[in-house]
Amino acid sequence: MQNIIQTVIFKLQPYVLADEFIRLAGRRYHWLSSQPGFISYELSEGEDGWCERIVWQDMDAASQASQLFMLEKTYQQLELLIDDQYTGLFSSVVLEGSAP
Numbered sequence: 294m295q296n297i298i299q300t301v302i303f304k305l306q307p308y309v310l311a312d313e314f315i316r317l318a319g320r321r322y323h324w325l326s327s328q329p330g331f332i333s334y335e336l337s338e339g340e341d342g343w344c345e346r347i348v349w350q351d352m353d354a355a356s357q358a359s360q361l362f363m364l365e366k367t368y369q370q371l372e373l374l375i376d377d378q379y380t381g382l383f384s385s386v387v388l389e390g391s392a393p
Contacts, residue, residue, distance in 0.1 A: 330354020
């Protein structure tokens with residue numbers, strides 16, 4: 294079974310305060326960490342925007358969690374803060390022999 298990394302790159306709406314977003318991202322982390330197959334979560338900010346990196350046990354766990362999270366109130370709140378013109382989602386398989 295190969296682990297899956299989901300990487301989401303995005304920008305916030307111009308009116309959003311980083312603290313407001315980080316508070317909701319904390320709720321997202323709490324929810325994600327309770328899902329089957331969850332391994333880790335990282336949030337980072339750079340000059341060009343934000344990046345979330347979520348590692349799952351396998352693609353089934355990643356897909357199921359993604360579908361379920363869309364039903365959560367936190368998802369709806371986060372969607373209002375993110376500029377959908379600057380969003381990208383990438384899923385990739387962790388290669389054997391790579392660092393843990």
